[in-house]
Each structure stands twice: as structure tokens, then as C-alpha cells.
Amino acid sequence: MFSSQVIKSWARRLWAVAGAVNIRAKILGIVLGLVILLGVGLTVFVRQALHRAMHTELEVLAVSVASDLASRSTDLILVNNLYALYDLIQETRQNYPDIRYILILDKDQRPLLSTFGNALPAGLLEANLLAPGERYRLYAFNSPEGRILDAAVPIFDGRAGQMRVGFSEDSITRTVSLVTSQLLLATLLVSSIGILASIFLTWALTRPILSLAQAAQAVGRGDFTQRVERWADDEIGELSDSFNQMITDLQLAAEARRERERLRGELVERVISAQEDERKRIARDLHDQTSQALVSLIVQLKLVESARTKAERAQSIADLREQLRATLNDVRRMAYDLRPGVLDDLGLSQSIQWFAEQCRKNSGIQIHTLIDAACDRLPLHTATAIYRVAQEALSNVVKHSRAAHAWITLKNNDEGVELEIRDDGVGFETPSGAAPLEGLGLFGMQERIQLLGGRFEIQSEAGKGTIIRARVPCLPKEMES
Numbered sequence: 001m002f003s004s005q006v007i008k009s010w011a012r013r014l015w016a017v018a019g020a021v022n023i024r025a026k027i028l029g030i031v032l033g034l035v036i037l038l039g040v041g042l043t044v045f046v047r048q049a050l051h052r053a054m055h056t057e058l059e060v061l062a063v064s065v066a067s068d069l070a071s072r073s074t075d076l077i078l079v080n081n082l083y084a085l086y087d088l089i090q091e092t093r094q095n096y097p098d099i100r101y102i103l104i105l106d107k108d109q110r111p112l113l114s115t116f117g118n119a120l121p122a123g124l125l126e127a128n129l130l131a132p133g134e135r136y137r138l139y140a141f142n143s144p145e146g147r148i149l150d151a152a153v154p155i156f157d158g159r160a161g162q163m164r165v166g167f168s169e170d171s172i173t174r175t176v177s178l179v180t181s182q183l184l185l186a187t188l189l190v191s192s193i194g195i196l197a198s199i200f201l202t203w204a205l206t207r208p209i210l211s212l213a214q215a216a217q218a219v220g221r222g223d224f225t226q227r228v229e230r231w232a233d234d235e236i237g238e239l240s241d242s243f244n245q246m247i248t249d250l251q252l253a254a255e256a257r258r259e260r261e262r263l264r265g266e267l268v269e270r271v272i273s274a275q276e277d278e279r280k281r282i283a284r285d286l287h288d289q290t291s292q293a294l295v296s297l298i299v300q301l302k303l304v305e306s307a308r309t310k311a312e313r314a315q316s317i318a319d320l321r322e323q324l325r326a327t328l329n330d331v332r333r334m335a336y337d338l339r340p341g342v343l344d345d346l347g348l349s350q351s352i353q354w355f356a357e358q359c360r361k362n363s364g365i366q367i368h369t370l371i372d373a374a375c376d377r378l379p380l381h382t383a384t385a386i387y388r389v390a391q392e393a394l395s396n397v398v399k400h401s402r403a404a405h406a407w408i409t410l411k412n413n414d415e416g417v418e419l420e421i422r423d424d425g426v427g428f429e430t431p432s433g434a435a436p437l438e439g440l441g442l443f444g445m446q447e448r449i450q451l452l453g454g455r456f457e458i459q460s461e462a463g464k465g466t467i468i469r470a471r472v473p474c475l476p477k478e479m480e481s
Contacts, residue, residue, distance in 0.1 A: 023209070024202040031198035032191060039187025047180050054172045055149075058098075062151035062167045063136050065096060070155040070163040073104065077112070077160045085113055098171050100148055103164035104155075112161060128152045130162050146170050208236050212243055224251035270447060282334065290334075293327040347376035348383040349410065352390050356408055363398040365423075371410040375417060382472055385448040386410070386419055392445050393421040393468045401425025401466065416454070416473040427460045445470070 069092055076085040089102040093115065103114040109129060111120060121143075128139035128150045139150045147169040155161045208231045215226040227244050230237045300320040307313035346354060349371040356367040378386070390408065397406050403425030410419050442458060445468070449456040454472035 023206055027202045027205065028195065028198045031194050031201070035191045035194040036187065039183070039190060043180055043183040043187065046183060047176055050179055051172060051176050054175060055169070058149055058167055058169065058172060059138055059151070061096075062138065062149055062165055063153065065092065065099070065167075066136070066151040066153040066163050066165040069102070069165065070153050073163065074156045074160055077104070077106075077155060082113060089113065089115060096167075098168050099165060100143075100145060100168045101164075101166040103166075105162040105164065107159055107161050109162065128164065130154055130158065132158065140169075146173070204231075205236070207231070208240060212240065215243065215247075219247055219250065222254075224254060290327065290330060293323060293330065296323055297327070348378060348387060349373050349376050351387055352408060352410065355387075355391055356394060359394050359398050365398065365403055365406055367394070367406045367408065369408045369410075371408070372412050374412045375410055378417060382417070382452060385452055386417065386470070386472065389445045389448055389468075389470050390419060390421065396442075397421070397423045397425065397466075401427075403465065416471060418472075419470045421468045422465065424465045427462050427465050429460070429462055442468075 069089070073085055073088060076082075076088065085104070089104070092102065093099050101115045103116070103120070103124070104112045105125075106112045109125075111125065114120065127141060128137055130137050130152050135153070137152045139152070141148055141150070145168065149167045149169060150164060151167070152162055152164045155163050208228065211228045215228050218226045224247055226247060228240045230240045297320065300316060300323055304313055304316040304320060307316050352371060353369050356369055359365065360367045375383070375386075390410075394406070394408070397403055401423045403423035406421065406423040408419075408421055410417070412418075446456040449470045449472060452472045454470060457469045458466070459469070460466040
């Protein structure tokens with residue numbers, strides 16, 4: 001008995017050999033093997049069935065001929081007419097070419113007459129003797145002339161002797177051999193047809209597969225113009241359609257990726273440019289305000305030193321104090337512009353309300369706020385961007401709109417966060433398709449929102465105010481978790 005490991009090892013080796021053969025050879029081998037197996041199996045089956053049928057038929061014929069001879073020879077034996085009996089057995093041999101001998105025994109089982117003459121083959125007499133009461137007996141044996149079927153029947157119920165007839169089985173052998181050769185020839189013919197059919201089948205099956213393989217290699221090299229032909233309305237045809245659709249999707253994805261890379265490059269340039277602009281602004285503010293203020297402080301200190309009277313010195317100290325307070329406010333404003341600390345301390349909703357209150361105090365514009373407190377749970381980068389947009393938009397209202405009222409709405413809905421700043425000021429013309437005006441800071445607001453994957457809209461018309469609307473596809477932190 002073979003162990004399971006040995007069987008698995010042989011199975012792996014067999015599969016390795018079969019897997020190394022291309023699919024055409026596999027299909028050809030399968031078809032040819034099935035045809036040959038079916039042909040050989042059918043040949044063996046037909047050969048055995050035909051041999052059994054013909055042998056049975058020969059047995060029936062042998063018994064029938066022997067019985068007929070026994071019946072016709074009864075009177076001749078009883079009257080001892082051996083001449084007529086001899087003519088009878090010769091006539092019978094002529095009528096049945098497969099008869100090799102006829103042997104007539106008397107009632108004492110001694111040879112009475114035969115086609116052998118006076119000498120019987122050794123052992124033939126004792127080979128097939130009837131027992132008392134038997135109706136017939138068959139016995140097959142090999143002889144120098146081939147295989148012989150011996151049929152023995154009683155004559156006149158055994159009272160006149162026995163009739164023995166020997167039939168040759170050569171006709172069975174010849175017939176079976178002829179049928180076998182014809183079946184083998186038919187198997188060869190069918191195998192040839194099967195080979196041709198399998199060649200066509202492998203061509204029909206492997207051609208689209210090879211086309212798919214070549215197209216896949218081309219796609220792997222980045223050629224998305226490849227398409228495969230739909231050969232038929234079957235599984236391979238569906239595979240071809242799916243492959244073509246996959247190439248189309250890959251092409252669209254590649255184009256989208258290139259577009260994203262282009263936009264990313266532009267975004268990097270804009271970010272770098274924004275950083276440089278911010279640095280320039282900070283440097284300008286430090287130069288124009290902080291440095292000038294420091295110079296002024298130095299001058300004020302000299303005035304304090306040079307003061308002659310107590311009153312002059314007190315006035316110089318008071319001026320110095322105011323100058324220091326103004327410088328400190330400028331430094332705080334610069335720090336606030338870089339990062340609004342109020343956003344960390346109060347949250348987004350309170351920060352926007354605080355800034356709106358500062359704008360109201362400085363400008364006198366009535367600013368109304370409607371802010372959803374759930375927006376305080378927005379991610380930090382989203383909250384910062386929305387605050388900057390609101391800050392810039394309110395600054396534009398104060399500086400340019402000449403409005404009496406302004407409205408700020410911040411709400412959270414199923415689509416994300418929506419910020420709207422509206423005023424009743426003078427407005428401005430926004431031609432269809434025109435880019436936002438950089439001078440009003442609208443471009444910066446648009447960039448911030450687009451970086452978050454949102455949408456930025458401006459609606460304005462001269463004399464009818466302005467509406468700025470920003471939508472960001474973002475949920476509060478608690479909902480995201």
C-alpha cells in the first residue's frame with residue numbers, strides 16, 4: 001500500500017508536468033486520449049461480445065447438425081448400410097465447410113465410421129463420450145488445425161450409438177479479427193478527425209486567450225489603446241468585454257491620476273507661493289510697523305533722557321507708554337493672523353461670533369449670526385479653513401461693501417458643513433465663468449475650500465449685495481468615529 005505522502009508527491013509531479021504543457025497540447029492530448037480510449041474500449045467490448053455470440057451460435061449449429069445426422073443415420077445403422085451412411089457424412093461435410101470431422105460410434109462406443117479412415121487421432125475417442133441419458137455434450141479443445149468444438153449426441157437414444165461432429169472455430173477467429181481490424185481502422189479514422197477537430201478547437205479557444213494575454217502585456221506597459229475582439233457570445237466573449245471595460249476604466253483612472261498629479265503640482269506651487277507671500281507680508285509688517293515702532297521708541301527714550309523739566313519727562317514717558325502699547329498690539333495682531341488662538345480657546349462657533357462682534361464694533365455694521373454648535377466638533381484643519389474664510393469675507397464686507405447689515409450662517413447637514421456670508425452692500429459684477437478677484441482675497445478663500453474637496457460660490461451684482469457660500473464635505477469628529 002502506498003502512503004498518502006507518496007501519492008501526493010506523485011500527484012504534484014504529474015501536475016507539474018501537465019502544467020508545463022501549453023493549453024493547445026493539453027486540449028489536443030485530452031481529445032486524442034478520449035478518442036483512442038473510447039475506440040480501444042469499444043473494440044475490446046465488441047470483440048468479446050462478438051466472440052461470445054458467434055461461439056454460442058456455433059454450439060447451437062454443432063448440436064443441430066449432429067442431431068440431424070443422428071436422426072438420418074438411425075435406419076442406415078440399424079440395417080448396417082455403411083455405404084449409404086458414408087455418403088451421408090460426406091454430403092454433410094460438403095454442406096458445412098467448418099466441419100473438420102464426423103465420427104460415428106456404435107452402442108458399445110466403438111468407432112463405426114469416420115472421416116479419418118481407419119486411424120483416429122489419439123485421445124479423440126475418449127475426449128467427449130456421452131453419459132447414459134445425456135441429450136448432447138459439447139467439448140472444445142486445441143488441435144494442430146486450430147481450436148475444435150466437438151458435439152456429441154445419442155443415436156436412437158443411445159441404442160444405436162453416438163454421433164460426434166467436430167466444428168472448426170477458425171471462422172469465428174477470422175470474423176472477430178476482421179471486425180477488430182475494421183474497428184481499429186475506424187478508431188484511427190475517428191482519431192484523425194478528432195485531431196483535426198481538436199486543432200480547430202484549440203485554435204478557437206486559445207486565439208482569444210492569446211489576444212487577451214498580448215493585450216494585457218501591452219496594458220502593463222502603459223498602452224491603454226489596446227482592445228480585444230469579441231469572438232463569440234460565450235464566456236470568453238464576456239471575458240473580452242470585461243477586459244475591454246477594464247482597459248477603459250484603467251485609462252480613465254490613469255487620466256484622472258495624471259490630472260491629480262498636475263493639480264498637485266499646481267497646488268504645491270501655489271502653497272510655496274502662498275508661503276513666500278506670507279513671509280513677504282510678515283517681513284513687510286515687521287519692517288513697516290514693528291521696526292519703525294522700535295525706532296520711534298528709541299527716539300522717545302532719547303526724549304526722556306533729554307527732558308529738562310519734570311513735566312516734559314512725564315509727557316515723554318506717557319508717549320513712550322502709548323507707543324509700547326501700540327507696538328504690542330501690532331505684534332499680537334501679527335501673531336493672531338498667523339494662528340488665531342481664539343479658535344483653540346473658544347471653538348469655531350464662538351470664534352466666528354467673537355470676530356463678528358469685533359467687526360461690528362469697528363465698523364458699525366449690524367452683523368447677524370446663525371451658527372450650529374455641532375460645528376465645534378469639526379476636525380481642526382477644517383475648522384481653521386472655515387474660520388479663515390469667514391474672517392476674510394467679513395473683512396471684505398467691512399472694507400469694501402459699505403453695507404448696513406451682514407448675515408453669517410454656519411450649519412451642518414447630511415452633505416457636510418455650509419458657510420454663508422451675505423451683505424446688503426454695493427456688490428460688484430461677477431461675469432459668468434470669470435475667476436474670483438485676487439485683490440479681494442476671494443482666490444485665497446476658494447483655494448482653502450477646494451483643498452478640503454469642497455465648493456466655493458460667489459453671487460454678487462452691483463447695488464444688490466454679495467453672497468459668499470462655501471460647502472465642505474466633512475462630518476463632525478464624533479460622527480466620523
